[in-house]
Amino acid sequence: MFERGIEIKTPAQIESMRKAGRVVASTLDVLRGSAVAGITTAQLDAIAHDHIRSQGATSNFLGYHGFTGVICTSVNDQVVHGIPGTRVLRDGDIISIDCGAIVDGWHGDAATTVAIGEVPDEVTELMRVTEEALWRGIAAAHLGGRVSDISHAVETTVDAAGDYGIVEGYTGHGIGSAMHQPPNVPNYGKAGRGPKLVKGLALAVEPMVTLGAPDTRTLADDWTVVTTDGSWAAHYEHTFTLTDAGAWVLTAIDGGEARLAELGVPYGGH
Template sequence: MIIYKTEAELAIMKTNSTLVSTMLGEVAKVLKPGMTTLEIDTFCKSFIQDNKGVPTFFNFHGYPHNICASVNDVVVHGFPNKKELKEGDIVSIDVGITRDGYVGEHAYTFIMGEVSPEVLQLVKVTKESLYKGIEKAIAGNRVGDIAFAIQEHTERKYGYGVVRELVGHGLGKTMHEDPQVPNYGKRGTGTYLKENVVLAIEPMINLGKRDIYTEEDGWTVRTRDGKPSVHFEHNVCVKKGKAFILSDYSIIEAAEQSNPNLNTSYYTNTVKASS
């Protein structure tokens, strides 16, 4: 069942989603080689609690951490750990806050220093594809229009692997609501989009093939060929004419660009959409 939000509910969700962006911006200020993802987890837990929220991910279906930290060939759901991040790593931080009864949660992939041109392009194209999908998140379209736009820009144009087993989703009082939002599909198919449904649109794109596997911990998802994967996610409300983006990447990007340890050289000509 799809749950449509009132304007009052959307205001709460906008506040929460922007707060997650602020949290990821704070991470971007300090992220550097030698830091561990477990340190990031601890920081995010404190940030959420200081802002009178609850970490959405903690104990969600038994998940044992406050964030997902997915490094290099980890697609999503990576456990924070004590391994030090190093130059050349790419790391997706996915985190959520529940406050005033509603969830805000999204993800951003950071580049630690110099990486190969092909990895840099993968990050750029995946981020672009997110906005390609958001452009189609308007009333009167269908979920398949979002999915097709993402797949067209990544798989068909660049030959990347689009993960099939994991998808975006609706968002509200819980983290996973209807409808599901795949990153592949046909135009004009799937759920009909009406105003005030909130979606978490999140392309998960592999440099190599789309095949994945889950580790024995039951959570960590990796590419089967060991090649890198990139994950970006926005919280978006369907509206007439143009989607309303609840999260705010500009906060993260400003912090990211001010941190000399992070690589933002792909920003030139990157497709962006205003919130």
């Protein structure tokens, strides 16, 4: 069922999204262990491709508007949509890995940022702040609330942590029978605005935060987005939904139960 272009899923359809989310979660878990100095981004892509297939799922990235990978691999000043290729990861790099999967026609989408060896403290903190903003955004969501409650929580978390840039040109999104659906979920804005948060709505929340200015440009490959000032960026993402009991993070291995408990938020999964 769609309401104003927004897809509302049945409980059975949400269960299928959870299956896709588990595949995404396990794939990212494998990739965290594989992302070491000396490996190429294409090799990481091959590992992801094999794992997704081994789980009986298919990639929703491969072939999407001509994209050639099953993951996005964005290194250092690359914010999002980096294409896997010959780049070799080196000690001191960071890489944001965005991954999606489809099970029974239903989609999951998540991203994480991984440090390769030792990175400066300011980069470690950038990663921590970005991931914290993601979870604070999810924690701000409740039935009857509004989409921008999430946006506001992301923004205030980042702003309170220091002088960071919040990328505004790329947002979270609705997700379900397609990877990208209405509504957009910006990473900034006032609370209490936008579509109402209801049962059956699934959203992908994905803050992208920089050490410098938030401005970006797209490289000649028409995919890779980089910061215009060369500052490094982090990117984290989860797909979640709301039940009568609380939030359920479909792309977290434990459904988000542990992190939500830390934030004092009811867990809505099973």
